[in-house]
Amino acid sequence: MTILDIVGLRISFGESSRPAVAGINLKVGPGERVGIIGESGSGKSVTAMSVLRLNNERIMRYGENSKVLYRGDDLLSANEKTLRGIRGSEISMVFQDPMSVLNPVFKVGAQVLDVLRTHGAQSKTEAKAQVISSFGEVGIHDPERVFGQYPHELSGGMRQRVMIAMAIATGPNLLIADEATSALDVTVQAAVLNTLDRLAESREMSVLMITHDMGVVARFCDRVYVMRGGEVVESGDVEKVLTSPSHEYTRSLLAAVPRLPRD
Numbered sequence: 001m002t003i004l005d006i007v008g009l010r011i012s013f014g015e016s017s018r019p020a021v022a023g024i025n026l027k028v029g030p031g032e033r034v035g036i037i038g039e040s041g042s043g044k045s046v047t048a049m050s051v052l053r054l055n056n057e058r059i060m061r062y063g064e065n066s067k068v069l070y071r072g073d074d075l076l077s078a079n080e081k082t083l084r085g086i087r088g089s090e091i092s093m094v095f096q097d098p099m100s101v102l103n104p105v106f107k108v109g110a111q112v113l114d115v116l117r118t119h120g121a122q123s124k125t126e127a128k129a130q131v132i133s134s135f136g137e138v139g140i141h142d143p144e145r146v147f148g149q150y151p152h153e154l155s156g157g158m159r160q161r162v163m164i165a166m167a168i169a170t171g172p173n174l175l176i177a178d179e180a181t182s183a184l185d186v187t188v189q190a191a192v193l194n195t196l197d198r199l200a201e202s203r204e205m206s207v208l209m210i211t212h213d214m215g216v217v218a219r220f221c222d223r224v225y226v227m228r229g230g231e232v233v234e235s236g237d238v239e240k241v242l243t244s245p246s247h248e249y250t251r252s253l254l255a256a257v258p259r260l261p262r263d
């Protein structure tokens with residue numbers, strides 16, 4: 001069964017005649033890693049945010065026939081209670097800037113622990129053990145020490161790992177990563193991608209990877225959607241799209257691929 005099925009998604013801001021997203025279709029299967037690639041402003045983030053209904057609905061609207069189906073249920077017509085049940089526990093999101101998620105005045109361990117405890121009814125001791133273990137799982141080598149540190153005491157890569165630990169703490173079926181590795185230098189980026197790779201595999205988690213970087217798509221994704229100006233101009237298996245792109249725009253993205261170390 002398809003985990004995520006976006007059907008005819010249309011997103012318009014204000015009275016602008018040109019929609020930010022002009023009726024796109026996109027599917028993510030169980031355990032599948034799907035990429036969305038496109039230049040800045042092509043509609044990747046507003047598409048990603050629509051899945052958790054995180055767009056500011058006072059300034060934008062979804063098209064009448066748009067659907068975002070999560071396991072068959074339309075999230076665009078779901079009520080707040082249903083959405084709360086899905087956010088974080090079924091579908092999680094990680095962003096480019098971990099500081100948009102981490103509170104600078106609290107130790108990171110306590111913050112991840114809070115997320116766990118609002119979603120599950122375990123004791124504090126059990127929750128702490130689980131946080132430590134998830135820190136290990138995301139490649140934090142001294143999880144006990146990091147547990148007691150403040151965000152500013154950690155490197156960018158470490159903060160990114162903490163945010164990923166927070167996102168996967170509740171065992172989501174789908175992880176949406178929006179430019180999650182874009183701000184990291186190239187070796188840290190490769191290490192974080194390896195970690196996501198391992199996590200997706202061991203947890204049989206689907207990943208929707210949003211990036212402007214074809215190197216990330218090549219390294220990580222099974223399938224890719226190429227977006228431009230709010231439209232999907234090309235989609236397919238990564239190998240196929242990379243070796244024989246059918247759209248001129250995809251070819252131009254490919255021409256700019258940086259080299260990523262694989263391990």
Ligand SMILES: Nc1ncnc2c1ncn2[C@@H]1O[C@H](COP(=O)(O)OP(=O)(O)O)[C@@H](O)[C@H]1O
Pocket residue numbers: 013020038039040041042043044045046047059
């Ligand atoms: N807050 C906003 N107000 C008005 N328009 C917006 C807003 N956010 C996004 N848009 C419109 O949606 C388009 C796509 O934005 P976005 O999804 O953030 O692009 P990206 O592909 O870089 O993630 C933008 O080019 C802009 O026209």
Ligand SMILES: [Mg+2]
Pocket residue numbers: 044045046178179
């Ligand atoms: Mg974006």
